[in-house]
Amino acid sequence: MDQPPALDPSEESESADPQDAYERGHGPYQPHEPGYGLDQAGYSPYEDEIPDPETRMLAIKNAKAYLLKTSTKSGLNLYDHFANVLTKILDEQPTNTVDIIEDISKDVKCAQFRKKMDTLRDEHLILPTFQAAVKYKALFIREGGGEEDDDLEEEMGQPSLPNVMEAAFYFEQAGIGLDKDESYYIFLALKNLINVQPIQSCRFWGKILGLEMNYIIAEVQLQEGEDDEEIEDEGEEIVGEGEKEDEAEEEDEQKEKEAEPPKSTYKPPPEIPKEANGTGTNKYVYFVCNEPGNPWEKLPPVTPAQIVCARKIKKFFTGRLDAPIVSFPPFPGNEANYLRAQIARISAGTHVSPTGFYQFANEDEEEEEGADTYEENTEFEPPPVAEMVESLAMWAHHAKSILNQGRCFWINPFQKSEEDDEDEEEEEDEGEEQQEERGPPLLTLISEDEGMKDIPAWTVQTSTDLIPQYSVAILRSNRWPGAYAFASGRKFENIYFGWGHKYSPESHTPELPPPAQEEFPSGPGITETVDPTVEEEMAFRAAQEEALAEAEEGEDEELEDD
Known part of the structure; x- marks a missing residue:
């Protein structure tokens, strides 16, 4: 059977009825859209020989996205429904499938809404109010009584x-x-x-x-x-914990005698x-x-x-x-x-x-x-x-x-107690300086x-x-x-x-971490001096030469006086 001649895309877009396009669920494709020309006779973007394969892949993605649209009534989509229908057909392989395709589609759709039951009777749903009533029932039970x-x-x-x-x-x-x-x-x-x-x-x-x-x-x-x-x-x-700590301290002392590393002078606050x-x-x-x-x-x-x-x-x-x-x-x-x-x-x-x-x-x-x-x-x-x-x-x-x-x-x-060492007595003096808070x-x-x-x-x-x-x-x-x-x-x-929170007129700001501790104390014996500039070196040399010249002149004058 001879196919009708293909129409020019421009002529088809102009002659397309907007009402017919609305009934199909999509407006007429424009030339810049990937689906342009899909409804033309004799043209299919899914053939093997296509001048622009990227356009075909984009059209396939758009078609799959359309099939994946979820229904607002049933919550299903057409893509999964087609997949389930084909799976059922290939598993059962009935005769004259084309005549019963509507019934197969209806059975697949009904199976989505049928609850899976292991018993002959429907399962009873336990409401949250019933669970709360069971919990509160124990409060009303009176032991003994009388x-x-x-x-x-x-x-x-x-x-x-x-x-x-x-x-x-x-x-x-x-x-x-x-x-x-x-x-x-x-x-x-x-x-x-x-x-x-x-x-x-x-x-x-x-x-x-x-x-x-x-x-x-x-x-x-x-x-x-x-x-x-x-x-x-x-x-x-x-x-009990103190005895374990004493044993651990004795072991630590023995290890320290063998090899004594440098000890920290930091003492945590009491x-x-x-x-x-x-x-x-x-x-x-x-x-x-x-x-x-x-x-x-x-x-x-x-x-x-x-x-x-x-x-x-x-x-x-x-x-x-x-x-x-x-x-x-x-x-x-x-x-x-x-x-x-x-x-x-x-x-x-x-x-x-x-x-x-x-x-x-x-x-x-x-x-x-x-x-x-x-x-x-x-x-x-x-x-x-x-x-x-x-x-x-x-x-x-x-x-x-x-x-x-x-x-x-x-x-x-x-x-501290009176039996502490002299070092602890010094700490007592420091503690006495603290004012009592009232x-x-x-x-x-x-x-x-x-x-x-x-x-x-x-x-x-x-x-x-x-x-x-x-x-x-x-x-x-x-x-x-x-x-x-x-x-x-x-x-x-x-x-x-x-909520257990105190009111604050300002927004809560977490406490900042303490500043980084200095690695070494600064001092003249440790801190490195800054290198002098060229002008400072020249001025230093000139001052040294003047001092030598004055010293030589003073020696000459002393010799003349002698």
Whole structure:
């Protein structure tokens, strides 16, 4: 059969109907496009003999790209569908394939949406809400039960459980807090914690947000004797390590006697010891969990080095206690230690109470170092809410502030015992020159806190102005965003919901590394002199010749006088 004569490309482009091109899904090709001439009879860019092979390859790539376009409805593309259809045909090789090609295409397309099942029944999807319900179900299970058990708990003097729901009610009036369901889950989780651990008092500290998971924090005071056992265990480990260190030192001394290399004169600064459990920054013990129902994990005590380093860095929490802290300066510990350091900093700066609610047992020891204990004032008369809002002097800190040293109570790191050597006595003299650092005393008014440029340190307001007789005084910390406190009569509470970061009016700038140390000390015996210029050498020679000439003239005059 004779083929119709090929048309001139220019004539075809002019005679092409735009409506027909729109129905084909592509406009008429222009002469500069790779697909120009594909719809002409008698011309195909896929033949063996093509004047321009680069144009053919570009047209093939454009065609493949068109076939790879993904459908917005099914999410499939024509290229993969054709490949699956051809694979099915070659595997099965049916007769009269051209007659059933539509059915094969339909079967391949249906197989993409059919779920692969190994059972006769459909698999049941476990919803996230069901998984959460299973987790929270363990909080509602009561072990034992009965009125007799309740009487036994009261007789044994079980610690009083904090009323989390009551505190959540007061904070909710100011738009602060968690969902009621989550607050109740935390309430039950604290009850389980008290039943497991030997706890004397417990309090819901707050919630710190993380990138992957959050931290729910419980502030706990253990019963007497529990902290001492931990200290003894730590001491035994230290003694064991000390014996190993002594053996290692003896081996090192023997090696040094054989060949003594040059020794460094650098002496690292003394390590500042951490405060004992139950005092200062380690006054309370903290337990954390990611969600109510998960097991509680105890945070380790905080050290001064961790607090000092935490002030220089700013890191987001991940929600994993074993996550490393990558920062400069390097942080001495993992995320559990960094979390404990931030909790200590937030507690020292934001835990406040109405002025006069607490008082010292001995008024003469208010400013002494041991004045870190206080008691509740039974004669305290709560002021009205209007007075609590008008002046910041109606609020006071009941947590000891942290010094620059990283401790609540200053200690001289150079102080040694009387049995030390003469070299250590010289270090004692240097240590005596250090001035003792003192912070603000306990129960200091928050009105004395310094602000941040034009931002005050605290903001106080009422929960509502419409019903002032039933309003609550709400205090918000601007230095630690997320720290709040309320006061209503003799009831008050502190709580924190935030990322655990301190507010800074300027952007955070990491600390720069220290300057490079000089390799050799500069001096006339070591520093190399600069080479003189030609003019300086000529002037030096002329000065030497003049000096010789004057010396010769002086000798001649002496001879003449003789």
